[in-house]
Amino acid sequence: DGGITQSPKYLFRKEGQNVTLSCEQNLNHDAMYWYRQDPGQGLRLIYYSQIVNDFQKGDIAEGYSVSREKKESFPLTVTSAQKNPTAFYLCASSPGGWTRDEKLFFGSGTQLSVL
Amino acid sequence: AQSVAQPEDQVNVAEGNPLTVKCTYSVSGNPYLFWYVQYPNRGLQFLLKYITGDNLVKGSYGFEAEFNKSQTSFHLKKPSALVSDSALYFCAVRAMNYGGATNKLIFGTGTLLAVQP
Numbered sequence: 647d648g649g650i651t652q653s654p655k656y657l658f659r660k661e662g663q664n665v666t667l668s669c670e671q672n673l674n675h676d677a678m679y680w681y682r683q684d685p686g687q688g689l690r691l692i693y694y695s696q697i698v699n700d701f702q703k704g705d706i707a708e709g710y711s712v713s714r715e716k717k718e719s720f721p722l723t724v725t726s727a728q729k730n731p732t733a734f735y736l737c738a739s740s741p742g743g744w745t746r747d748e749k750l751f752f753g754s755g756t757q758l759s760v761l
Numbered sequence: 762a763q764s765v766a767q768p769e770d771q772v773n774v775a776e777g778n779p780l781t782v783k784c785t786y787s788v789s790g791n792p793y794l795f796w797y798v799q800y801p802n803r804g805l806q807f808l809l810k811y812i813t814g815d816n817l818v819k820g821s822y823g824f825e826a827e828f829n830k831s832q833t834s835f836h837l838k839k840p841s842a843l844v845s846d847s848a849l850y851f852c853a854v855r856a857m858n859y860g861g862a863t864n865k866l867i868f869g870t871g872t873l874l875a876v877q878p
Contacts, residue, residue: 650804677864686770688851688870689805696864704865736804740864749795750866752804 649673652737652753658761659724659731667722667756669737676742678720679750682706683734692735695720696742724758732759763788765854767869774842775877782837782872784852793855793862794835796826798848799871805851811835822846842876849873 650671659665671678677696681689691704695714709728714720720739724731734757738750766785774780786792793812797805809820816828826837837850849871856865 652804681868686870688765689868691865694864738804748864749807749810750797750805752797752806754804755802757802 650737650739650751650753652735652756654756655754657756657758659758660761662726664723664725665731665758667724667735667737667758669720669722669753671718671720671737671739671751671753673739673741673751674717675739675751676717677740677748678714679738679740680704680710680712680720680722681736681738683736683755689736692722734758763854763856763867765852765867765869767850767852767872769872770870771873771875773875773877776844777841780839780842780846780874780876782850782852782874784835784837784869785833786835786852786854787833788854788857788867790857790861792833792835794826794828795853795855795866796820796824796835796837797851797853797868799851800848808837808850842874844876844878847874847876 653668679694680692690706692710693712695701711723736755737753740748764787795810796808799805809818811818811828819825824839851871852869853866856863
């Protein structure tokens with residue numbers, strides 16, 4: 647999947663618990679993204695980062711948090727404030743995030759379920 | 762509002778027959794359009810894109826897409842379907858603002874392509 651590694655593949659969350667999804671890329675890409683995929687709803691953007699130490703909210707950022715301390719890493723934390731966290735989470739990257747014809751490279755995803 | 766519509770949840774086609782997966786979009790200005798494919802429990806893979814130029818765009822695995830500005834459509838096509846083409850297909854358009862294209866992609870809801878042997 648283009649040099650992007652997501653872990654774990656499956657994750658279970660208990661009530662009131664924060665969980666962190668890992669995303670690492672070795673493509674030397676500047677931009678990284680987190681999407682949430684629900685059946686019949688397509689992909690929705692949670693957060694994105696165009697450069698280290700900077701990130702922006704997407705369409706559904708509430709209940710989530712991110713950090714971008716290193717170029718190759720963009721972890722996503724699903725907090726207890728996210729009341730409906732069950733979904734398939736996809737991390738993606740692109741070379742610069744600035745050019746209009748850039749394509750995204752995706753990881754294999756993490757399936758998060760609530761216990 | 763900017764959006765992408767994929768009107769068919771599922772498309773069924775027999776192996777060897779031509780296939781079409783439909784996509785229409787709504788954005789201001791010139792659109793930047795993409796198709797991605799997703800195999801079960803995997804991430805999305807890029808298939809092709811339209812930025813400017815010829816209305817017929819060729820991509821990976823023998824797929825092509827036809828851009829039609831008057832109908833605001835970007836349908837995905839393949840002359841002869843394979844069983845291995847069975848997957849979930851997403852159309853996407855780059856969101857625009859007053860400054861032009863942004864780095865945000867708007868995805869459709871996806872169309873499941875089922876190719877029967």
